[in-house]
Amino acid sequence: MSKSKLISYFLLTLPFCYCNVQGQSNLIRAEQQKLLFVKDSISYINSINRLGMLYHMKNVDSSLYYGMKAKSIASRANYPKGKADADNVIASVLYIRGMYQKSLQLYTDALAAYQALRDTANVSEATMNIANVYLSLGDTTKGLELFRQVIRTGRRDSIMSLVYANYCMGNSALSDDSVQYYMSKIREIASIYKDHRVLIASKALEFDLLLKEGRRTHALKLLKSTLSEAQQYGLDDQEIFLLGDYTRYYENHPDSALHYAWQCYQLAKKKGYVLDLIPILNNVLSYTALSGNKDQIISVQTLLQAEMIEENEKLKKFVGDYIKYNTLQDDNVILSIVNKNNRVKILFLITICVVGIFLLLFIYRLYQNSRKHQRELEQLNLRILEQNKILQANDEFKSKLFSILAHDFRAPLAYTISIANLMKDNPESTKTEMEQFYGTIERQASGMLESFDTILQWIKQQLSGHQHQAEILVLYDLFRESADIVKQQLDVKKIKLSNQIPKHITATSDKEMLQFVNRNLLSNSIKYSPEGSTIVIGCTQDGNSITISVTDEGPGMDEQTLSKLFTISSPFGSSTQHGAGIALSMCKDFIQKLGGRIWAKNAVTKGAVFSYTIPLKI
Template sequence: MMILRRYMLLHMCWLLFVFPTLLHGQHKEIGRLKSQLPHIGDSVTYVDALNRLAAVYQACQLDSCGRYASIARDMAVRIGYHAGKARALRNLGNYYTLRPHRYLSYLFYNDALEESRKAGDSVNVSQVLMNIGIYHYFTGKQASANDYVAQSLKLTRELKEDSLHALGLGNYYAINYTDSSARAAATKALQEAIILAEQYRDIRELLYIRLLLANEDYVAERFDAAKQRVRQVLDTAIRDGFEYYAMRASMELSEYKSRLGEPDSLVFLQDAVTHGVAGGYVGLLLPQVTQLYHYFQQQKDTLQAARYSRIALNIMQQQQDDMQQGEMDYIAYSLQDQTLDSLKMQSDLQKTALQKTRLAQRYWQYLFIFVVAIIMLLMVLTWFLIRSYRSSRLRSMRLARVKTEIAAANEVLKKNDDFKNKLISLIAHDFRTPLHNIIDITGFVNEDILTPEDATGMVMEVEQTATATLTVFEEILSWMRTQLSGFVYRPHSFVLTDMLEVAARNVQHLLREKNIRLELRIPPGLTVQGDFEMLQFVHRNFLHNAIKFSPENGMITIMALRKNGYVEVFFRDQGPGIDPVVLPGLFTYDSESYAHKRTGKGAGLALIICRDFIDKMNGDAGAVNNDKGGSTFFYRVPEIDV
């Protein structure tokens, strides 16, 4: 009886390790999964749903479990889904375990383990290892069983799968609790499993752990406590549709009552058969069905005896069918072995023939190898000479390139130094002029040479000159900031007319001096994208340049238009135009041609800065001579509508 009870516990271990996270309420879960199947379009998700259904059915309807597992396996093989195939094979292994056909289940478990490792499914690997360990226990290989269980426990611990780990600890207890040398470790494992099971509150884990606790009470001869725990498991299993657990709990109660000489042991045994038939687990009940048949035969109850006789015949027929299925699998494996043996024999014959051929051709091979070695030596020598020549040539080319780069860098440094000197000269000149004017006016005032009206006019002129000089200085400082590596261009949108009117007000005194008329031909609302100070620097310098070279009573025209996503702005004057020799390099710095440019002192540098600003705003600047005299300076920048 003790051995029978251990087998009963291990069958429950096997079943529970199939799917440890089953939800409360079997029929609701089954109905939900079935309703989802027609709406699943992804094949992988469909296989997962089939495996889930197979796992859910294992505790309540074994035939449905096998059917869905087979469908899942076939579909997973067809689409090459290794993880789904591994779970389906594990479900089939558990199905045949409960038929029972243990060897066939072992074959499926081995396949499931291989597929799980291919798919990298460590959780499934841990479950299959535990299943194989229980199989080895059933076949009397205690050491192998403990080895597989230890591997499973180590893996669940590394994966931090506490729920699976609790089940593994329970299985360890079920395998080892009768071994006196492992009794203490088994009891400790059960206590740890209790803590984890209470933490996760999974209904199937709790049922399993309670049956193990009942077994512990039974072994310790706490019979009332054991019966109470099993009764709780039976009530919960019946309520939630766990036909398998209801069958096992009924068998436990029947055994307790029989051993204690209490009535109703036969009633619980009949209940166990009823639950087993309802769930399709009758293959596990042949001893119990036989016992009931003999009992009713002795009681002359032919009706009940006939009923259990039919059940026994069905069980034996089912076992015969399963054996045939197993024999088919054996034949498949045998054919595979024969094929491998045939291939091995062919390989040995081919090796023998090749060996004879090699002996006959060995002389020629040695000669061929010698000739090839000589040729390769010559090729290596030739390659070395060519490589040496190429290396020497590359070094010469690199040296020449470095010299050219150094010369170019020196030229750039020379131009930059000349540009710096010109820029310092420009700043010094622009600051010297207003300071001299202030000194002269102060001297005139001290000597009473000027009248107050003349002094007032000169002071206003000096103020305008100083203001313009300060503006130029600030613009040069702005340009210097753009040359720093930390400058970040952040464009904004501005109305062009507003900007040009501000720039025109700054040069009104210059326009009045030469009686020059300024005309704006700007479309209303036209906007430009850029930096405000950079654009105004360009506007002021183009205006100053146009005023400087325009004749008295002349006219300056500023026009703008949209073209291909850009705004183009033109400053047209009526001056003498630009020397065609100077025109191509007007916006670039060249120390040799700088003195020949159209512009006056410092203005050439200002145009260079203008060009640099426009480049930073993703635009372009230039100048052309007009057909009827004069010149036109222009720039273009991207447009943004406000």
């Protein structure tokens, strides 16, 4: 393998791994590990493309495999850049194998894709790779013109350092001053991007220039420091190349040249750079022949023959894989054309079927219309009847609402007005009397506000229903909260509240609905309880249900009141013992919506007991 060919191979890897100081083997292992955790298809395609390029100097079969796999997935995923990158990987493998025309075709396809994507960095890279192919084909004029095109149009990014390096290596007509100029460009750009590979490549160019100028001492010193730098960063491929430079440096000293040639071979063998083994062994053989040691010559020849046989087998396998790949590509193209034709036929048949279906639907629609008018007449009569029922129900609802408003607000308002008139007619009332008047007005206003809020909730319930919001409730805490709300009423009448519900009993139900019931039952009991009495809140659990009872020490109720207590037609006065008004009717509706029931009875001795049962879980 010639020096220029080896350098071209090296530079083809750089666009996929520049700005990285890891060795190629480390990069491969890191990428394979990363591939295990990639989830989305785009990242997966990018990763296997990168693996393909990393492998192409070590194992062209693996490189071809990853390139073909990436292209297949990218085509299915409709990912143009992934497909172009895969073409770049496959083209690089074909270039290494000497299949220049095929390589040129794929590089050209990749270039067109990058241009369509306006990917300037990859456009420069693809153009550079095409230039390298032309140089390998012997068309120096075309190759150098493409390099100059990239130099003129390329942006100042990391890829330009590679362009300058390849241009220097491929243009033997460059003057020493021109080489120095381009080397300064290479170092300037590579330093910005910390691209140690290209920096080492520029030093290899400088080594060649020093040898050309006869400055061998400086050349050897530079070569030694550059080799140390390559070893420091773990750049195995660079180290192999630099050991080859050592062999060239000592070409007039066969023993030293042979020593470095063997080192070069052993490193390439150890690191798996199989494509370099045969040209390196040829160097080993040429210097071994100068030594005149027949046994050593035979040993190297045997080793070279074994490597050539192995490489020949790999080449056969590669050609076979590539032929299979091309066959699959051709089959895919044919299959795509067949599928396209089939899709056209299917669309035509679907169109005919759709037209037929529309005709059938049109005929069926005419038939349906002929029957629709008859059904509409029947339904119209039914709707009229239903609307009459709704209107009647609305009238009844409005009548009840007016009755409620008249009953619940007329008496309190009249009483409040009479108090106000009394205050107006007695301006000389004492402070104590005025405070009593104010207190009475405040209590009347609070009562009317409470009644108004109750009626609004009832109307909302009747018109739109109530959505359950089930949650786990501690029943003891519910009555404690309700007691806090009615505390003023309890304190005014010095009533004691005994909450005997066990604190561990819970139910899954709607808190707001239950609290509405609890507050009304407590307020009702307070209203009819004598001063200084006790209200007892009890609880029993039976299977999957819980019964809550509120017992007061009031006068109790007669049978007629009990029978109509929870109906909307019951009396709604707030100052009589006849019924508890609309609130109790709402309590009944709420409890029924929660899956329970509510009732009332007189206590054994005196007072009334209001009870309700709800399920443990609605």
